[in-house]
Every structure is written in C-alpha cells, then in structure tokens.
Amino acid sequence: xxxxxxxxxxxxxxxxxxxxxxxxxxxxxxxxxxKPNTPEPEPGVAVPNEWFEINGYIKIGDTGKVTIxxxxxxxxxxxxxxxPMIVAEELDVPWENVIVEQAxxxxxxxxxxxxxxxxxxxxxxxxxxxxxxxxxxxxxEAAAKEWGLQVSDLAAxxxxxxxxxxxxxxxxxxxxxxxxGLEVPExxxxxxxxxxxxxxxxxxxxxxxxxxxxxxxxxxxxHRESMQLAVxxxxxxxxxxxxxxxxDEIKGMPGVHDAFIVDTSFEDSxxxxxxxxxxxxxIVGNSIWELLQAKKALKANYETVGELExxxxxxxxxxxALVSGEVQESRKDGNPDAAFKKAAKVIERxxxxxxxxxxxxxxxxxxxxxxxxxxxxxxxxxxxEALEGSVSKLLGLPLENVTVxxxxxxxxxxxxxxxxxxxxxAAISKKIGGPVKxxxxxxxxxxxxxxxxxxxxxxxxxxxxxxxxxxxxxxxxGLPEGPVFPNRFPAGTVENYxxxxxxxxxxxxxxxxxxxxxxxxxxxxxxxxxEVAEAAGKDPIDFRLELFDxxxxxxxxxxxxxxxxxxxxxxxxxxxxxxWGKTEPGVHRGVxxxxxxxxxxxxxxxxxxxxxxxxxQKVWCAVDCGIxxxxxxxxxxxxxxxxxxxxxxxxxxxxxxNGAPEQMNFDSYQLIRHSxxxxxxxxxFVENEIxxxxxxxxGLPPAIGALAxxxxxxxxxxxxxxxxxxxxxxxx
Amino acid sequence: xxxxxxxxxxxxxxxxxDPATPMLWVLRDxxxxxxxxxxxxxxxCGACTIHLGDNAVRSCQLPVSAVxxxxxxxxxxxSENGDHPVQKAWLEVDVPQCGYCQAGQxxxxxxxxxxxxxxxxxxxxxxMNGNICRCGTYTRIKKAVKLAASSKNV
Ligand code: FES
Ligand code: FES
Numbered sequence: 001x002x003x004x005x006x007x008x009x010x011x012x013x014x015x016x017x018x019x020x021x022x023x024x025x026x027x028x029x030x031x032x033x034x035k036p037n038t039p040e041p042e043p044g045v046a047v048p049n050e051w052f053e054i055n056g057y058i059k060i061g062d063t064g065k066v067t068i069x070x071x072x073x074x075x076x077x078x079x080x081x082x083x084p085m086i087v088a089e090e091l092d093v094p095w096e097n098v099i100v101e102q103a104x105x106x107x108x109x110x111x112x113x114x115x116x117x118x119x120x121x122x123x124x125x126x127x128x129x130x131x132x133x134x135x136x137x138x139x140x141e142a143a144a145k146e147w148g149l150q151v152s153d154l155a156a157x158x159x160x161x162x163x164x165x166x167x168x169x170x171x172x173x174x175x176x177x178x179x180x181g182l183e184v185p186e187x188x189x190x191x192x193x194x195x196x197x198x199x200x201x202x203x204x205x206x207x208x209x210x211x212x213x214x215x216x217x218x219x220x221x222x223h224r225e226s227m228q229l230a231v232x233x234x235x236x237x238x239x240x241x242x243x244x245x246x247x248d249e250i251k252g253m254p255g256v257h258d259a260f261i262v263d264t265s266f267e268d269s270x271x272x273x274x275x276x277x278x279x280x281x282x283i284v285g286n287s288i289w290e291l292l293q294a295k296k297a298l299k300a301n302y303e304t305v306g307e308l309e310x311x312x313x314x315x316x317x318x319x320x321a322l323v324s325g326e327v328q329e330s331r332k333d334g335n336p337d338a339a340f341k342k343a344a345k346v347i348e349r350x351x352x353x354x355x356x357x358x359x360x361x362x363x364x365x366x367x368x369x370x371x372x373x374x375x376x377x378x379x380x381x382x383x384x385e386a387l388e389g390s391v392s393k394l395l396g397l398p399l400e401n402v403t404v405x406x407x408x409x410x411x412x413x414x415x416x417x418x419x420x421x422x423x424x425x426a427a428i429s430k431k432i433g434g435p436v437k438x439x440x441x442x443x444x445x446x447x448x449x450x451x452x453x454x455x456x457x458x459x460x461x462x463x464x465x466x467x468x469x470x471x472x473x474x475x476x477x478g479l480p481e482g483p484v485f486p487n488r489f490p491a492g493t494v495e496n497y498x499x500x501x502x503x504x505x506x507x508x509x510x511x512x513x514x515x516x517x518x519x520x521x522x523x524x525x526x527x528x529x530x531e532v533a534e535a536a537g538k539d540p541i542d543f544r545l546e547l548f549d550x551x552x553x554x555x556x557x558x559x560x561x562x563x564x565x566x567x568x569x570x571x572x573x574x575x576x577x578x579x580w581g582k583t584e585p586g587v588h589r590g591v592x593x594x595x596x597x598x599x600x601x602x603x604x605x606x607x608x609x610x611x612x613x614x615x616x617q618k619v620w621c622a623v624d625c626g627i628x629x630x631x632x633x634x635x636x637x638x639x640x641x642x643x644x645x646x647x648x649x650x651x652x653x654x655x656x657x658n659g660a661p662e663q664m665n666f667d668s669y670q671l672i673r674h675s676x677x678x679x680x681x682x683x684x685f686v687e688n689e690i691x692x693x694x695x696x697x698x699g700l701p702p703a704i705g706a707l708a709x710x711x712x713x714x715x716x717x718x719x720x721x722x723x724x725x726x727x728x729x730x731x732x
Numbered sequence: 733x734x735x736x737x738x739x740x741x742x743x744x745x746x747x748x749x750d751p752a753t754p755m756l757w758v759l760r761d762x763x764x765x766x767x768x769x770x771x772x773x774x775x776x777c778g779a780c781t782i783h784l785g786d787n788a789v790r791s792c793q794l795p796v797s798a799v800x801x802x803x804x805x806x807x808x809x810x811s812e813n814g815d816h817p818v819q820k821a822w823l824e825v826d827v828p829q830c831g832y833c834q835a836g837q838x839x840x841x842x843x844x845x846x847x848x849x850x851x852x853x854x855x856x857x858x859x860m861n862g863n864i865c866r867c868g869t870y871t872r873i874k875k876a877v878k879l880a881a882s883s884k885n886v
Contacts, residue, residue, distance in 0.1 A: 076830030076867050204826050211831035212822045214767020216806030221766040229761075254750070290752065290771075349870060361771050361832045361866040410769075410832030411866050442772045461878040502877040571837035602878060632826055636872065640829055643868030666864065672882040677870035 028399035044096035045173070052110045052176040054138060054185065056103075056110065057087055057131035064159050064173030066093050069103035071110040073382050074122045074207075075412030076640075077696045078633040079120045081130055081206045085629055086121075089198045090132025090191060093159040093172065100206045105404040106383035115382040115409075116417050116512065118597035118694020120336075123631060125691050126543035133188040142178035143170050149327045183699060193627065193689040202632035207408065217408040219365045219379035220439060227367070227435040230428050231291045233281040233298055234448050237659030238508045239306035242279045246299045254298060257432075259283045264420065264427045266394040272386040275420035276448045276509045282428055288439060295441075308659030311354070314479055315504065318352070318456035321477035321504035328503050331486035334496035335555045336462075339471035343462030345535050348457050351524035353722040355479075357661075359511060362410020363445040368425035369435035370395060374663025375402045375421050380409035387419040391426045413644075414512035450511030451654060453478040455520045459528040462496075467536035469547070471496040474525070480504040483517040483524075486580020489567065489595065490529075492560035493547035509658065512685045514644065515697035518596040518705070523649055524724070526705025531718065539577050540591050540709070544568075552670045562595045566624050569686055570602040573622035577684050578604040579583060586609060587617065588708025594702040598693035600624040600686075604640065605706040607677075609714055616646060616678035616707070621699065623683060626690035632711055634695050635683040647672025649704040649722045670723075736796055740765070741809025751797035754781045756838040758796050759806060765836045771864065778863030781836040782806050785876035788843035790862075807835035810842060821880035829867035837863045841877045850881055 048061025059067040068084035068091075083502035084100045105113055114125040136156055143161045144151045147168060155162050159172045210217055211303075235242055242261055250259040283294045321602040340346055352531040368381035368391075375395055381387050384404040392402045409416060440448075457476035464470045472494040476484040482501035491497060513519065550556070551564035571593050574580075583589050586608055593602035604620045621638050626636050651670035655662045663669035708719045738745045747762055747831065756773075758765065759765040759782070771779030773792045774858060780791040783805035810816045818841050828834045837860065843858040856877050865873065 076828075078829070202826075204823065205828060207831065208823045208826060209814055210806075210827045211834050212819040213810075214765075214835045216766050218769075218832060220770065223764060223766075287749075287753075287757065288763050288770075289753045289761070298841065357864060361830070361864065362769070363771075409830060411830045413866075439770075442774075630811060636826065636829060636869070639871055640868035642869060647868065665774055666772050667774060670862050671866065672868070672870075673862075673864060674860040674870050674873070677868070679853070679871075681871050 006515060011044070032164045034193055044094065046456055048173070050177070052180045054135045054179055055131060056106070056549060057128070058091060058135040060139075060172050060176035062173050063299070064101060064171050065097050066091070066159075066172070067099045067101055070100050071103045071113050071124065073113070073115040073256060073380075073384065073406050073409055074102070075115050075382060075416065077120065077637060078205060078630065079115070081203055081628040081633060082121060083124060084124065084206070085198050085203060086128040088198055088625060089238055090129045090158050091135045092177045095198055095203060097159060099463060101208040102406055105388060105406070111436055111700035113384055115412060116414065118599065118698065121471060121692050122598060122694055129190050130188060132288045133190055134184055135508060136699040137185045137188045138179045138182045139172050140170050141182055142175045146175065146178060153532060168456065168543070192304050193405060199627065199629050200631065203630050205633065207397070216361050218410050219367070219407040220362055220410070222367050222378055222407060222467065223435060224435055227437055228284050228432065229286060229288055230282055230284045230425070230436050230438045230544070231288070231295055232424065232442065232444060233275040233295055233300065234437065234444065235302045236447075237308055239308045239659040240302040240305060241305045243301040245281050246300070250294050250298060255285045255287050256294050257284045257286070259294070259666065262393065262424065262427045262431055264424050266390070268393055269390070270386070272383055272417055272419050272664065273388045273390055274418050274421070274450050274509050274511050280424065284428070284432055284436065292441070309506060309508060310657050311655040312453050314656065315456070315505070317479065318454065318477050321502050322456060322458060322475055325477055325502040325504055326483055327500050329484070329486050329501040330499060331491060331557070332498040333491070333494070336471045336496040336498045337472050338458070339496035339550035340462045343466070344465045346460065347532055347535055348458065348460040349525070349718065349720060351720050352456045353454060353520045354655065355454045355508065355510075356513065356648055356652050357446050357449045357451055357654050357669065358411075358413045359390065359446060359669070360411030360413060360428055363442055364415070364421040364440040365438055366422040368422070368429040370426050370429040373401055374398065375426055377403065377426065378405045378687065379422060379425070380407055381419060381422055382409070382412050382416040384418060390419050390423050391700050394423055395430060405643070413514040414516065415450060416600065417512055425429050434537040436444065442666070445577045445668060446654075446664055447661045450509050452513030452519065453510045455483040457483060457521070457524050461528070461532045462537050467538065469494055469532065469536070470722065473498045475500045475502065477502040477504050479504050479518070480510065481517065485517070485521065485561065487561040489560070489562055490547055492551040492555040492557055492564070495556055497556065515596055515700050518594065518697070518701040519645070519648070520597070522592065523700030523704030523708055526594065526710070527718065529710040530590070530709045530712065541571055541580055544571055544593065556588070566600045566686070567595055569594060570600045570622040570624050573603040573684055574604050574620050577682065580604065580619040585648040588714035590706045590711070590713060592702040592705025592709060594698070594705065596699045596701055599695065599698035601638070601698045601702050603702045603706040605710040607710045607714055614711055614714060617680070619678045619681045619703070619706075621681065622686065623697070623699070624686035624688070626688060626692045627696055628685050629692055631685070634685070637695040637697035638670070638683045639681045641697065642703045643672060643677050645700040645703030646678070646707055647676070650676070650724050653723050653726075691716040734797070736799070736802060738796070738799060739801065740804045747809070749796055751795060751864065752765060753796050755782065755791040755796055755799065755804070756796045765806050765808055769832055769835060771833070771836075771869050776862075776864070777833070777836075778840060779836040781839040781863065783839060783843055786843065786846055788840045796852065807839060816842060817884045818845065818876070818880045821876040822883065824879060826874040827869050827870050827872040827876050829869055833863060833865045833867075837865065837873055842875070843881065845877070845881055845884060849884055
C-alpha cells in the first residue's frame with residue numbers, strides 16, 4: 001500500500017456537504033421518463049430505501065448498493081464504466097452492487113470534467129483512487145467508533161468490514177449512515193497495483209442495456225414539458241453573413257411559432273468558442289418535420305464579408321507556406337544541408353491531407369432554459385466548464401447562475417470541445433423566453449464544422465554508403481496549424497535533423513479532430529520511413545528498432561518527447577504477435593508505430609487485393625498505455641481508432657468551392673462502412689505498472705501509416721495524398 | 733393534417749399529423765419513442781432503421797401516410813425485456829462505443845436474421861452496409877450478428 005495525501009481538507013469537506021445537502025447531485029431520471037418496458041431486477045443487492053452521501057463521488061445505500069458518480073462526459077470512450085471501476089477498486093465493493101450516475105458540472109469538487117486529449121483517465125487516476133480510498137477509510141472509521149476500536153484493528157474488503165482479531169463484521173450498507181459527516185481523512189492508503197481485483201478485468205459497459213433497448217440517453221433524446229424545438233440556417237459559405245430572410249412568409253408556415261435572426265456573439269471568446277457564423281436564422285416550433293419544411297422555404301440574403309475560399313486556393317496557400325510561411329516551432333540538430341550533400345542516396349516525398357469533418361453520428365444539439373437570472377443547459381458537451389463560461393459571458397450572468405448537465409454523447413472526436421451550439425441554444429432560449437432544444441440537421445452539422453485542417457508536409461532523408469540514416473528533415477504546413485512535432489520521433493535518432501512547423505491562414509473554422517495533427521503526421525512519417533528503409537535495403541521493423549537503439553544509447557540533441565524503450569517495446573510485441581516476416585502469398589503487409597497522448601501503439605496490417613480493391617484482412621495492435629483499467633473496453637477503443645484511421649485516410653474529404661463545403665451529407669461525404677472494415681483486429685497490451693494513459697486517440701494515427709505501407713506493397717506505388725481512394729499522383 | 737391509426741410495438745396509436753411526416757419524426761416528436769435515431773435524413777446512415785412488417789426500413793424516408801395497417805416495430809418494442817437474441821449478443825460482445833448508431837444496427841441485424849438465420853460474412857456486410865457506425869464498431873457488430881445467429885439456431 002502507498003500512503004498518499006488526499007489533498008482534501010476541511011474546506012473541501014464543506015463543499016461535499018453542500019453538494020449532498022444542496023441538491024446539486026441531481027439524479028438523471030428525467031431521461032428515463034418514456035420507457036415502455038418494465039425494467040428487469042438489477043443484479044447484486046436490493047435497491048435501498050435510504051442513501052447516504054459519503055463524498056462527492058460515492059453514495060451508499062442501506063442495502064449495500066453503491067452509487068458512483070462518473071464526473072466526465074461520456075463520448076463513447078467508456079469512462080462511465082472505467083472511471084467508477086477505479087473508485088470501486090479502492091472503495092473495495094463488489095462491482096455488481098455498483099450503479100453509475102453522471103455527475104453534473106461541479107468545479108468545486110471534481111477535477112478536469114473534460115473529455116479530450118485522451119485525458120479523462122490520465123488526469124483523474126489519482127483523484128478517483130483517492131475518492132474510493134477516502135470513502136473506505138470513512139466507513140472503517142465509523143465502524144471503529146461503533147465497536148470502540150481503532151481503524152488499524154479492522155480490515156475491509158468487498159463491502160464488508162471485519163474485526164481483525166474477532167468475529168464481528170458489518171457491511172458498508174449497515175454502517176454508511178454513521179459515516180456521513182465524518183471528516184474527510186487527510187491521508188489514506190491506496191492499494192498496491194498487484195492487489196487490484198477490478199482494475200485490469202473486463203467489465204461490460206454500464207449503459208449497454210439502455211443502449212440496446214433504445215432508452216433516452218442522448219442530448220437529442222432530452223425532453224421537457226413546454227419545451228420548444230429550434231432549427232437554424234447558417235450562411236452557405238465561410239466568409240458570408242446573414243442579412244435578412246422572408247420572415248413573414250416563414251412565420252406563417254404550419255407549425256412555426258417564431259422565426260428570427262439570433263446573434264450569438266459576445267466579448268472575450270476563447271478557443272472553445274470557435275465557430276463559423278455568429279448570426280443565424282432561427283425557426284422555432286413543436287415539430288422537427290414542420291421546422292424542416294419551413295427551413296426549405298427560406299429565402300435568405302447573405303452578404304460577403306470575407307474571402308470565399310476554394311480547395312485549389314488552399315493547396316496553393318500550403319505550397320507557398322512551405323516556402324515562405326511563418327515557422328511556429330522548430331528544431332535543428334547537426335547540419336542537415338551539409339549531410340544531404342554528402343549522402344549517397346536522398347529521398348524526398350510530399351504528403352497531403354484534406355479538411356475533414358467530425359461527423360459525430362448524433363448531430364450538434366443542446367437544451368437551454370434561460371430566465372431573467374439563470375441559465376440551465378443540458379446536452380452533449382465534451383467541455384461543460386467552457387460552455388458554462390461562454391454562456392455566462394453571452395448572458396452577462398455570474399457563473400454560479402449557469403448550470404450545465406451532461407447527457408450521453410453520440411460521438412465526440414473533438415467536435416464537442418467547441419461549445420457554440422450550447423451557446424446558440426442559450427441565445428435562442430433567451431430570445432423566446434422559454435425552454436428550447438436546438439437541433440442541427442446533418443447538413444448544418446457538416447457545413448458549420450470545426451474541421452481537421454488541411455495539411456502538406458515534405459519529408460527528406462539522406463543515407464550514406466553503408467545505408468545509415470545520416471539526415472532527416474520535415475517541413476509541414478497546415479491551414480492554420482502546421483502538422484509537425486519537432487521533438488517527437490525521429491528527433492534524437494538522427495545526427496543531422498531538422499523539423500519546421502509552419503502556419504498558414506484560412507477563414508474556414510478548424511479545431512481538434514481525434515488525435516490532432518498526429519492523425520496526419522503518423523501516416524506521412526511512417527510511410528516515408530518505409531521508403532527510406534527500402535532504399536537502405538532494411539526490414540522496416542529492424543530499421544526502426546535501430547533508430548530507437550540510437551535514442552536509447554546515444555540520443556542526439558538535448559531531449560525528445562518519447563521513451564524509446566516503450567516505443568521499441570510495442571514494435572517488438574506486434575512483431576511477435578503478427579509473426580512478422582511470414583506472410584501467405586497474395587497477402588501484403590505494412591507496419592507503423594506512433595506515440596501520442598502519452599500512449600505507444602504499433603500496428604501491422606495485412607491486406608489482399610480483390611479485383612484490385614484493397615481489403616484489410618487482419619490488423620494486429622500492440623499498445624502501451626500503462627495500466628489497463630477495463631481491458632475489453634480498451635480493446636474496443638483501439639479497434640475503433642484503427643477503423644476510423646482507415647476510413648478517413650481512405651475515403652473522406654471535405655472540399656470547398658467559393659467558401660462553401662461541397663459535401664453536405666453522407667451521400668457525397670464518404671465514411672467507412674461495414675464491408676470496408678478489417679475482417680479481424682487483435683489488440684495486445686504491454687503489461688506494466690505505469691499510471692494509465694489515454695486510449696481514445698492513439699489507436700488511430702499508426703493505422704494510417706500501416707495501411708499506406710501495406711498498400712505500397714500491394715500496389716507497388718506510394719500513397720501520398722489522402723483520401724487514398726482518389727489518389728492520382730504516383731509520386732508526390 | 734390528417735388522422736392516422738398506427739400499430740406501433742403492438743399498441744394502436746391515434747394521431748393527427750401532416751401525412752408527409754416521416755415515421756422518424758412521428759416516433760420521436762409525437763410519440764416520444766426516441767430510441768430510433770436521426771443521423772442523416774436521406775437514407776444514408778441507417779440510424780433511423782425500424783421494422784415495417786418484417787422488413788428493415790429507413791424511417792426517415794417512410795411517410796406516415798404509407799404505413800396504413802402495417803405493423804411497426806421500433807427498438808423499444810423489439811423484445812419485452814431487452815432479451816432478443818440480437819440484443820443479448822450485442823451485450824455479450826459489448827459492442828457499443830457512443831451507442832448512437834446501435835439501435836439502427838440492431839434493427840437491421842434482427843431483420844436480416846429473421847430472413848436468413850445463417851448469413852455468411854459477405855451477406856452480413858451487404859445487409860449491414862447501409863448502417864454507418866462513426867465510432868467504428870464494425871468488427872464487433874459482425875461478431876455479435878454471428879453470435880446471435882448461432883444462439884438462435886440452438
Ligand atoms: S436518418 Fe434515416 S438513414 Fe440516416
Ligand atoms: S457506436 Fe458511435 S456511431 Fe456506432
């Protein structure tokens with residue numbers, strides 16, 4: 001066991017009591033109002049008559065049932081199961097007695113109620129363990145008092161407290177009422193990793209049953225009596241603004257209660273307020289179908305207030321930026337120019353990727369109820385705190401008068417880090433003076449995005465006579481941010497190295513998209529390294545391992561951002577699992593490894609050609625994310641990352657003409673489908689005792705590299721320009 | 733507006749709506765049966781899949797006026813207690829990530845297995861190709877469909 005300071009003190013205890021007594025930990029029963037089925041009896045112990053708040057994460061019922069609040073937004077990364085598992089481990093209760101509820105935004109008690117950057121578990125690991133451990137400690141203190149003993153005379157496990165030198169036992173449920181109000185201990189003991197019973201097992205999604213029976217869970221499913229519905233219309237192109245529309249005609253249409261232009265601008269906006277259009281035509285009513293008819297009948301005038309950009313223009317801008325753009329970050333070791341002059345072989349390749357949309361399957365939506373002095377927001381957000389701040393700025397209300405509650409989220413991928421749709425709902429609610437749920441159509445969602453930027457990078461490598469890599473350079477530009485991480489691999493492995501991250505400009509709104517920049521960089525770099533290995537006459541895995549040896553034994557430069565041993569570790573693991581070096585005839589194999597969001601992933605792809613079409617037969621993944629909390633769910637995340645990587649690099653792109661996105665729905669914007677998914681994916685984890693790191697993003701980037709490398713083998717040509725399906729150029 | 737009597741999940745429902753209203757919005761807005769999801773509105777994503785009689789259909793393309801006497805089943809009515817073999821297989825394989833597409837996937841899969849209790853991999857892919865899963869749970873979905881098929885056949 002490890003002794004650890006809880007970081008709780010008297011003050012935080014007061015906050016806990018306030019949370020418990022002041023009704024802040026509200027139940028989310030409002031989402032379950034319209035379920036026709038009678039629920040099956042729950043597993044584990046009976047439903048309690050009385051509940052006792054132990055701390056902001058834990059409530060214990062008189063029967064021993066335990067409610068654990070999951071603090072973070074659930075976007076499909078399964079934190080509503082894995083976060084409570086961590087609490088339950090340290091609290092030491094049987095998992096079948098645990099019920100999970102979504103906590104509201106409460107910055108006084110929880111830390112980092114944020115779903116992004118694969119950070120949920122990483123940042124909350126200690127806080128969740130401490131919440132469980134303090135709960136256990138308080139229950140033990142209550143039992144000790146009851147029996148006139150010291151806590152050190154007791155042991156607790158599986159929800160039962162025992163007297164170490166005696167016969168007496170008492171369950172958490174029986175003692176819970178006495179633990180309420182005890183002071184939160186300032187020091188508790190955490191379990192040793194080897195004593196984990198729950199962490200590291202596979203537990204099913206706590207919402208599985210609700211999902212497969214269609215219970216209301218998502219923002220779009222939210223309903224409240226007297227709530228109205230709203231749809232919006234934004235300008236067709238970036239660089240345009242709404243001027244006016246046929247208001248009278250629209251207001252007279254069936255089912256339309258109101259129609260107006262809503263202004264959602266406010267001072268002091270920050271990066272989570274990124275949005276394309278500040279003024280929106282809004283139509284309010286009771287039936288989405290009627291609102292959609294009214295939307296179709298809109299005749300609006302727009303004015304051009306900025307440049308109307310096209311994809312051709314974007315490519316030129318990127319090319320130009322690579323020559324003369326502003327360098328945002330860079331690194332240089334040795335003298336690459338001189339080394340290239342000496343090199344026996346020089347290889348140079350250019351890689352590009354288009355803008356892509358997030359396309360969460362649940363389109364943007366939010367519920368808002370704004371009154372004179374308060375605002376209540378309910379819906380799918382990855383950043384409830386940012387939304388609270390923005391709504392408070394928009395309405396000029398103090399933060400404490402704004403509440404944000406989180407529903408389950410039908411996909412995030414970074415899209416719901418941005419809060420404009422919640423802000424828009426608040427502005428509409430204020431305007432109509434009542435509760436409203438705003439819904440984007442798919443077209444609204446796809447054409448007012450915070451897109452993955454378009455990128456262009458040039459990689460160059462020099463080999464000496466003995467096929468040693470003596471120089472490596474990369475220059476990458478993006479609209480707006482460049483896709484280069486100067487201190488990541490291969491920094492530290494090559495004597496003469498330079499990396500330049502270059503920015504350019506666009507008025508198309510962009511933002512974080514699952515594994516920002518890594519989602520492009522990994523594919524480009526790993527595909528490039530395979531060509532360099534080929535030119536050097538080396539096996540791709542051996543070639544990479546040689547570079548990691550250099551970083552381990554004699555690193556170049558002051559520092560680099562990865563642990564070479566762990567990087568090499570996943571490559572070795574995937575090599576063994578995939579039986580690297582042995583393939584059936586007609587099977588083409590590619591490998592890639594990448595490190596981002598503190599996690600290392602290596603993947604091997606086997607593809608075959610059917611009528612010249614590539615089919616991914618099997619994918620092996622080796623992952624080092626430290627301690628794995630929920631094994632099968634962790635595999636699910638990696639599988640999803642692999643499929644997402646294949647899908648977007650192979651099929652998806654958003655192009656622009658005169659400022660307008662040319663794809664507006666899934667008929668023209670291709671997403672990967674069943675028949676295009678790999679036939680099999682196997683995921684393996686490196687076992688260690690390192691604190692857990694993220695899983696939401698790291699599975700995706702290497703998939704693009706491994707796919708490109710397998711395609712190279714299959715087709716005998718490189719794949720440099722995403723989406724690969726429309727690849728025309730043979731060499732970039 | 734016009735009056736319709738619909739047979740939904742075994743219950744008769746009376747309503748007065750615009751005859752062109754797609755079943756998707758009748759279910760979601762008028763009946764508050766929100767298990768059926770909106771994803772694209774143009775028959776491309778499958779999130780809105782329901783059963784019309786024994787067939788899986790896209791409810792975003794099905795006007796209420798075209799339904800008449802035909803039986804409609806939504807995810808809420810697929811089984812009494814969430815114990816349809818396809819639902820059980822989904823839980824066993826722990827398919828969902830965000831979960832948003834899954835009602836549609838399950839409705840397509842259950843209709844497929846009614847017609848073809850032993851589908852091949854290719855038949856599963858063909859039948860399910862209209863159902864997008866943005867989170868990429870495709871390999872698990874296929875596993876679950878096969879598991880449901882094998883459990884139905886015992
Ligand atoms: S909403 Fe009907 S197919 Fe997408
Ligand atoms: S589970 Fe998220 S779209 Fe399928």
